[in-house]
Amino acid sequence: MKDYTINTNCVQAGYTPGNGEPRQIPIYQSTTFKYDTSEDMGKLFDLEAEGYFYSRLQNPTNDLVAAKIAKLEGGTAGMLTSSGQAANFFAMFNICEAGSHIVSSSSIYGGTFNLLAVTMKKMGIDVTFVDPDCTDEELNAAFKENTRVVFGESIANPALTVLDIEKFAKAAHEHGVPLIVDNTFPTPVNLRPIEWGADIVTHSTTKYMDGHGAAVGGAIVDSGKFDWMAHADKYPGLCTPDESYHGITYAEKFGKEGAFITKCTAQLMRDLGCIQSPQSAFILNLGLESLHVRMPRHVENGQAVAEFLEKHDKVEYVNYPTLPSNKYYELAKKYIPNGGCGVVSFEVKGGRAAAERFMKNLKLAAIETHVADARTCCLNPATSTHRQMNDEQLKEAGISAGLIRISCGLEDKADLIADIEQALAAV
Numbered sequence: 083m084k085d086y087t088i089n090t091n092c093v094q095a096g097y098t099p100g101n102g103e104p105r106q107i108p109i110y111q112s113t114t115f116k117y118d119t120s121e122d123m124g125k126l127f128d129l130e131a132e133g134y135f136y137s138r139l140q141n142p143t144n145d146l147v148a149a150k151i152a153k154l155e156g157g158t159a160g161m162l163t164s165s166g167q168a169a170n171f172f173a174m175f176n177i178c179e180a181g182s183h184i185v186s187s188s189s190i191y192g193g194t195f196n197l198l199a200v201t202m203k204k205m206g207i208d209v210t211f212v213d214p215d216c217t218d219e220e221l222n223a224a225f226k227e228n229t230r231v232v233f234g235e236s237i238a239n240p241a242l243t244v245l246d247i248e249k250f251a252k253a254a255h256e257h258g259v260p261l262i263v264d265n266t267f268p269t270p271v272n273l274r275p276i277e278w279g280a281d282i283v284t285h286s287t288t289k290y291m292d293g294h295g296a297a298v299g300g301a302i303v304d305s306g307k308f309d310w311m312a313h314a315d316k317y318p319g320l321c322t323p324d325e326s327y328h329g330i331t332y333a334e335k336f337g338k339e340g341a342f343i344t345k346c347t348a349q350l351m352r353d354l355g356c357i358q359s360p361q362s363a364f365i366l367n368l369g370l371e372s373l374h375v376r377m378p379r380h381v382e383n384g385q386a387v388a389e390f391l392e393k394h395d396k397v398e399y400v401n402y403p404t405l406p407s408n409k410y411y412e413l414a415k416k417y418i419p420n421g422g423c424g425v426v427s428f429e430v431k432g433g434r435a436a437a438e439r440f441m442k443n444l445k446l447a448a449i450e451t452h453v454a455d456a457r458t459c460c461l462n463p464a465t466s467t468h469r470q471m472n473d474e475q476l477k478e479a480g481i482s483a484g485l486i487r488i489s490c491g492l493e494d495k496a497d498l499i500a501d502i503e504q505a506l507a508a509v
């Protein structure tokens with residue numbers, strides 16, 4: 083098939099109907115699939131043939147949408163998960179086990195921080211958090227003999243740190259491990275981590291990809307570039323026979339391009355579930371069809387709101403990577419030349435109390451534990467998403483107690499700015 087631009091792929095990739103078939107992706111609302119012979123079905127259980135048998139593992143609707151996301155990211159294979167949390171957990175747990183170690187940027191989503199620092203720790207998987215702005219030496223020093231993966235967010239939620247993906251990819255590859263990048267905020271429309279050396283990309287599709295606050299979901303995309311067999315001692319799950327599938331070796335049978343996603347589906351979906359419902363996948367695809375149209379508008383509104391806030395005398399500081407005053411401006415010019423996303427964070431003068439008063443007076447922007455929605459919403463992370471963190475951990479994650487995160491939607495920027503202006507006047 084001809085290689086189209088990402089704009090066309092947002093609309094058309096993943097599903098090409100045949101003559102007389104439905105124009106829109108069908109929702110395969112079925113838990114199970116029918117076969118003529120036990121032998122036919124047996125081949126699926128042996129991973130000898132491709133096909134579907136039970137929707138806890140795989141569903142055709144999901145796979146069509148996952149194929150689109152894989153295409154957008156420039157990967158070789160993809161899968162959907164029930165949430166972004168499941169995507170990050172599956173992506174890491176697919177190549178980690180008790181006794182493994184993970185190097186992670188400290189500037190990450192609160193849910194992922196808890197997943198790593200609390201839940202995966204209980205499973206015997208250790209993590210070292212590194213400052214994303216650390217030197218090469220500091221980054222290299224975080225690796226251990228049992229390190230199996232490096233993790234970071236392309237644009238961190240909520241700190242809006244821009245990850246130097248090339249730096250993290252280089253360090254990961256020098257230590258013979260892959261880099262996983264959570265690319266939720268910029269989406270592939272604004273940044274494609276695989277082009278900068280990332281090996282696996284994850285998403286909370288709940289955010290911009292869905293874009294309408296309609297369905298929770300996640301996705302994992304494999305670049306197909308990491309050579310598992312070259313590091314077989316580190317990845318026995320991919321490089322030695324899986325007894326639960328009659329002794330197949332994923333990296334041999336499915337190659338670099340397919341091993342990671344096949345194992346993740348065949349083992350983790352089988353044993354842990356966490357599949358996205360086909361209904362949600364259908365809704366997600368509706369969002370993807372306009373992702374390339376919506377992202378520039380989110381960026382336009384974010385930039386306008388950030389510039390307005392920066393000039394306002396009741397505002398302590400504004401954090402938006404594409405403002406020239408921003409610490410990440412140079413990295414932003416490199417990685418997100420067309421802008422990143424519509425999320426802006428800032429601090430109202432007067433700390434937590436002023437922040438609360440500001441938020442209470444907003445009329446268009448609603449208080450929500452959500453970002454990346456068509457409707458503008460805002461949140462104070464210290465009292466919501468990040469409330470499990472102590473002050474020291476908050477500081478490490480780049481969050482102050484009075485920080486407000488505003489996610490600029492698709493409304494008219496003049497109306498958004500007017501709303502913010504009147505709420506600031508009430509402070």
Ligand SMILES: *Cc1c(COP(=O)(O)O)cnc(C)c1O
Binds near residue numbers: 239
């Ligand atoms: C929201 C979010 C997640 C978690 O996704 P859910 O779909 O809520 O499970 C993970 N990473 C980032 C960057 C997020 O913004």
